[in-house]
Amino acid sequence: MVDDFEEQAEAFFATLPALMKDAGRGAEQRVRVLRAAMADAGLVGFGIPEAYGGRTDVVDGPRRFQIAAQGRLPTEDGMLGIGLNMAVPIIMQYGTEELKQYFVRRALRAEDIWCQLYSEPEAGSDLASLRTTAVLDGDEWIVNGQKVWTSGAQHSDMGVLLARTGDEPRNKGISMLLIPMRQPGVEVRPLRQMTGEAEFNEVFFTDARVPRAWVVGEVNDGWRAATGLLAHERSSLGKVGADEKREANVSAAVPVHYLLDIAAKVGKNSDESIRQDLARAYTGEKIMGWIGQRKAHPSIGKLWRTKQARFVASVAAQLALSGAAAHEVSDKDGEFWMYHILNAPRMSLGGGTDEIQKNTIGERALGLPREPN
Ligand SMILES: Cc1cc2nc3c(=O)[nH]c(=O)nc-3n(C[C@H](O)[C@H](O)[C@H](O)COP(=O)(O)OP(=O)(O)OC[C@H]3O[C@@H](n4cnc5c(N)ncnc54)[C@H](O)[C@@H]3O)c2cc1C
Numbered sequence: 001m002v003d004d005f006e007e008q009a010e011a012f013f014a015t016l017p018a019l020m021k022d023a024g025r026g027a028e029q030r031v032r033v034l035r036a037a038m039a040d041a042g043l044v045g046f047g048i049p050e051a052y053g054g055r056t057d058v059v060d061g062p063r064r065f066q067i068a069a070q071g072r073l074p075t076e077d078g079m080l081g082i083g084l085n086m087a088v089p090i091i092m093q094y095g096t097e098e099l100k101q102y103f104v105r106r107a108l109r110a111e112d113i114w115c116q117l118y119s120e121p122e123a124g125s126d127l128a129s130l131r132t133t134a135v136l137d138g139d140e141w142i143v144n145g146q147k148v149w150t151s152g153a154q155h156s157d158m159g160v161l162l163a164r165t166g167d168e169p170r171n172k173g174i175s176m177l178l179i180p181m182r183q184p185g186v187e188v189r190p191l192r193q194m195t196g197e198a199e200f201n202e203v204f205f206t207d208a209r210v211p212r213a214w215v216v217g218e219v220n221d222g223w224r225a226a227t228g229l230l231a232h233e234r235s236s237l238g239k240v241g242a243d244e245k246r247e248a249n250v251s252a253a254v255p256v257h258y259l260l261d262i263a264a265k266v267g268k269n270s271d272e273s274i275r276q277d278l279a280r281a282y283t284g285e286k287i288m289g290w291i292g293q294r295k296a297h298p299s300i301g302k303l304w305r306t307k308q309a310r311f312v313a314s315v316a317a318q319l320a321l322s323g324a325a326a327h328e329v330s331d332k333d334g335e336f337w338m339y340h341i342l343n344a345p346r347m348s349l350g351g352g353t354d355e356i357q358k359n360t361i362g363e364r365a366l367g368l369p370r371e372p373n
Contacts, residue, residue, distance in 0.1 A: 005058050009068035012041040020074055028113065028155050031079055035110035044108045048092065053105030079155055083107040083114035085236035087160050090176075090229045094217040103158070103178065115156040115181070116233075117147045117203060118226070124149075125356050127162070127226070128171040132205065134163035141165075141177055141210040143185070146202065151350070153188045153201040156181045160229065161210075166220040176222035176229075178214040185209060195342045230352070234298040234360075237305075237351040251347055253288070253309035254316070254340050256281045262319050262333070277315045284308045297365045299357040306347040306354060313337075313344035 045054025046061025132145025
């Protein structure tokens with residue numbers, strides 16, 4: 001066990017501003033510089049064995065690291081969510097020794113940025129109806145088909161792909177493949193959202209190739225790993241909390257104190273109806289905090305966070321800033337709120353819709369009878 005972890009972390013953060021100043025401008029390049037330096041300083045992969053690039057000698061590492069970081073990590077770190085919270089845990093859980101040796105260290109150092117290739121135009125909530133195929137040809141799988149809503153595909157080096165490898169119907173005959181994204185058979189087309197960003201993409205596979213051994217779990221029995229990864233996703237999305245950072249592309253509720261500031265600014269903090277809403281938003285934020293502390297089922301956390309984000313955004317819209325939907329270009333508050341008002345609805349879909357979260361709570365947490373297929 002190390003006792004000087006906080007000192008190690010502090011030494012790293014002291015060097016961080018100079019490091020990032022020289023890291024260039026591109027987000028991908030910056031995150032790779034950042035993560036390589038963090039890995040060299042022993043600040044990644046807590047709980048993952050040293051053999052795969054992590055460390056197991058720091059008790060309660062992630063929490064202690066967050067405390068030490070004090071919000072000083074650059075925001076590019078967000079593009080690693082799928083790699084660190086989904087790909088690494090599922091490879092550690094179901095991957096062969098070869099896959100663990102090769103991919104985990106690379107993901108921790110951001111040498112590979114990952115995306116999740118699950119949803120298809122006819123297979124979202126009903127994932128088992130997916131149609132993308134992978135056919136073995138000598139030492140390679142040949143992949144054909146289309147995915148959609150693939151977050152971050154445009155930055156990704158690798159994807160966790162679900163493809164049909166057998167003839168059996170529904171959730172049989174599916175395998176989980178690790179596919180290199182930067183190859184001629186993979187075409188990524190961005191989809192523009194109403195916020196103006198293009199966070200997610202359509203991805204087309206035309207005879208794309210995957211090495212034969214890059215399968216997680218058994219061939220044709222990928223459903224086990226597929227649902228395992230969804231559990232990791234739910235749990236990372238289920239971490240509740242308001243996001244203090246005022247940047248775009250977030251999946252978090254805006255802190256209520258921002259609403260209070262605006263209500264005061266537009267002279268509506270004595271309006272009875274607005275005061276009710278502010279009290280409700282404040283109560284919601286407190287409840288989110290308690291859900292987080294109680295480590296409730298992740299679907300409960302995700303549902304509550306979504307509900308809170310949508311409610312805060314709706315109150316902000318009601319406060320009818322000069323900003324919000326139509327704001328002056330120079331109005332930074334307006335820009336911020338417009339983004340959050342337009343962004344909040346997506347939280348009801350990504351990572352499983354609200355209705356699917358409710359089904360999950362019914363079936364897995366409350367033990368109710370399963371929904372008919
Ligand atoms: C911001 C964002 C990021 C995303 N990122 C990714 C990603 O990186 N990778 C990826 O693979 N996918 C991603 N997705 C896709 C996401 O997982 C799907 O949108 C989601 O699973 C819903 O699928 P769908 O859009 O096909 O809607 P559908 O499944 O067609 O659902 C339509 C409506 O029917 C309801 N419904 C469907 N089935 C049931 C049921 N059994 N009971 C009750 N109601 C039901 C749904 O709740 C929804 O309201 C992302 C989506 C968003 C919005």
